[in-house]
Amino acid sequence: MPELTVTSDSAYVENAFAWARDQALAWVTTDVAQGNLSSYWAGYPSRPMFYSRDVCHQAGGAHLLGLDAENFAMLRHFAASATAVRKWYPVWAFHFDGAVAALDYRGDDDFVREIPAVFDLTWRALEQYDWTGDRRWLDDPDLAAYYLRSVDDFVALHDHDGDGVPEAPGTGDIFAGSATYNEQDADHPLIVAADGIGLQYAALTALAKHHGPAYGERANKLQQEFLSTWWDAGQGRFARGRTADHGLDFGWGLESSWIAPMTGLTGDGVRNEQFLDFVEQQLELSPPKNIEAFSYLPEVFFRHGRDESAWRWIRHLIDSRDDYPEVSFTVVHHLVAGLLGLRPDAAAAALSIDSHLPADIGRLTADHVRVGDWDLRIAQEGRHTTEVTLHSGPGPLTVTVGSAGHHTIEPGGTVRVTTQTKDPS
Template identity: 65%
Template structure:
């Protein structure tokens, strides 16, 4: 079982709470799919958006069977009759949740979820190295359809980008995860998730075209949140803004830094009403090296002790993958580590960390010393810290120290 120890009692207590609360949400058992609760605590269901965002934390907690069963169930639900949209929510026994489904013409659906499901499923291959994430016929078909037939079915202007209807009716489909922005025809989070999937699938020329489109959304201060019937909309967009750097669409460099400055300012001045929206913030802030801000918002989630399942699962992810800057590549027997420890955490130890067929122990001291031990595995694991790569057989340890003078 994954454990976390630290010089910070606050971190240790937070992890114990998050691990227990997340595991309490597991619903695997007789009559049910291997599954966990992913949605409002008042709704005994699992939702596509929530499963996508809980999957990394679930893997760290050993819930690979649950991840695979739920992702495959969503993949199977994306049919021609539904114009390749997956069903929005299921009960634990696999039944469609009637609350969000009337018929194949009227059910809750949001464009980012289509691509998010594909991206996060492929990301599970990075974490697990399990070939089923690539070879399973239902998942393989879903990857093809999401980047192919789905786009074609919803791309009225032929630019390779699917559009929503621009209504306020989530049962007719929205462009964004932020349902308060339903009039958008195209949204930043839809574009970002499509971009990320195309990169994952190796379709770099198509991804570059998405990038070029988004570059045209810049106004000198920040990117638009999306497009309405009247043109680009530069208002604050929550998910349609914050998921853009999370999936890499805003790139790197000076313009991205200015965009991140804008996001951080608006996150302070106009925070969301729903706690689950906050749960994405540490992820993109850690990714772009804004570690103190990432830690501030991680603590916001921890201190909430909110019972929304997404919070406990993502707190596990932020405390482990976020703080340690983990970039798994289990199919190639590799992992990269980049410390994101904030000033108030002196050291962090993740023990029995699952990476594909390996389990590892990572001891991080500040930003300067990383010690990695391969506890078990089928062979050597390539561990990269900074510019150093060590090939570690099971039972071996590498220690990398950076000169920060």
């Protein structure tokens, strides 16, 4: 398979991509030792392991780098680890040979677990089906069972008040279970967190595509309940979570604040924009202490058209040159899928493109982007022109560029589309 490349009128972007690509590929552990799973490092560089949360977030960049076998092996391994005795939580971390990482696991009822990870795994695995069109993501018995158990059995077991949302013990002890990905807030523990609800919403929405509208209806009900009860008009923000006394906490919650808009839970419109203003303000006043937390921010702002803000945080990740694996993997994803605005549906032979180029970048080209078995070159000039070349593939591919309609490209063909979208000023 030809290697993914990025060219641009910005030497900064080209150098950043080369660094991120090489750094990410250096973390691949598939053939490093006999007995390793197809795998890559996903967690602290000091820990030879792959973590559930990290793999979920690194999978998009990993696909672009040709690491589909690794994504499948690791995400499937987590899915298979979620058993009844573990109360349907997946194990938090594994060594590269597939052995449970004892550092985070003391027993079947005493291991690190965070509610958002349960749903994140379903959402991100089904995203890989969108990228690859590989039926194993739907048909593999361990994955197929996990998807439904994550939103059915897991929720039923941990939803103690019957509102359709699982609760954590609220002790702040991650070995007993946390409601949120925000591990910096153990002194103010939550029983329900907005990032958990957001990822539950994302999992249900993804499942609706493959298991029928009932899952979409559940996602809509979850969102409407959140929008109607978790908003405070006086403060102009959504709550980050619910505390043990069942009161809503409207403070700054890092992941428990920004993952909700990243998944679309907060909807669109005035309230969502007010909340994003709050998130942006707090990121400047009280940023996270760990570099990997920043790796989510471009997704948050790209989703809601705040492209200059997304670019600000991509630059922050790039300039860090941090060796935490999540940084390099997500920089690859942000520079290609994020900036170009790629939304694949390989099974339907379709790709949507919507430029998010900031003012700093006049031209960006990604060559050998893989969508299913199609090999593409995607070039953008500002936000006004997109050119797509289909190097090869099993047949025609339908490409939608912004609001310019659908274009069918045959293998060996090129389409050039000019849109009415203005370049950023």
